[in-house]
Amino acid sequence: MRHQRLKFRSEFRVVPGSRRGQCAEMVIPPGGSEGGPDNRHRGADQWLFVLSGSGAAIGKGRRVRLGAGSLLFIARGERHQIRNTGRAPLRTLNFYAPPAYGRSGEPLPRGRK
Numbered sequence: 001m002r003h004q005r006l007k008f009r010s011e012f013r014v015v016p017g018s019r020r021g022q023c024a025e026m027v028i029p030p031g032g033s034e035g036g037p038d039n040r041h042r043g044a045d046q047w048l049f050v051l052s053g054s055g056a057a058i059g060k061g062r063r064v065r066l067g068a069g070s071l072l073f074i075a076r077g078e079r080h081q082i083r084n085t086g087r088a089p090l091r092t093l094n095f096y097a098p099p100a101y102g103r104s105g106e107p108l109p110r111g112r113k
Contacts (some may be wrong), residue, residue, distance in 0.1 A: 007052070010093045014101045022099040026092045028055065028084040035081040042110035044100035048082065053090035056083045066090070075091040 006025050014024045026048075028034055044080060048057070050070040057064045057072050059080035060062070067080070074080050078098065084090040102108055 006093070012105055014103060014105050016103065017099060019062060019098065022096065022101065023096070024094045024101065024105075026082075026094055028053075028082065028090040028092075030084055030087050030089065032090075033081055033083040035079075037081070040077050041074070041079060041096065041100040041107070042077055042104040043074050043108065044096040046100065047095040048072040048074065049071055049093045049095075051091040053084060053088050053092060054086035055090045056085050057081070058083065080109045 002016075006015070007013075007027050008027050010027065012024060012026050014022060026034065048071070050066050050068055050072075052068050055066040057066055057074075057080060058076055059074065066072065080092060082090070082092070100108060
């Protein structure tokens with residue numbers, strides 16, 4: 001068992017996990033966004049949980065509203081973008097299985113852990 005206190009201060013920070021999964025904290029400032037038409041995780045599924053703020057997820061030609069308590073599943077390889085549509089920072093906790101990022105936040109190639 002490991003314990004770590006999350007800070008939600010930086011835009012994106014990977015939290016150490018295991019070979020089977022990881023999480024990351026993400027903060028998007030008002031008017032900001034993460035991802036885009038080419039953003040996808042080729043080797044990992046993602047669950048995005050909204051802690052606070054409001055925003056929108058865009059993917060597969062759909063736009064989904066996000067608010068505190070929203071849980072969004074993004075399938076492996078699905079292109080997506082997350083936008084902050086509110087006046088406060090959008091804070092999310094993201095889970096990846098298997099891991100999608102290295103310790104310093106660099107995307108891992110498909111099939112790498």
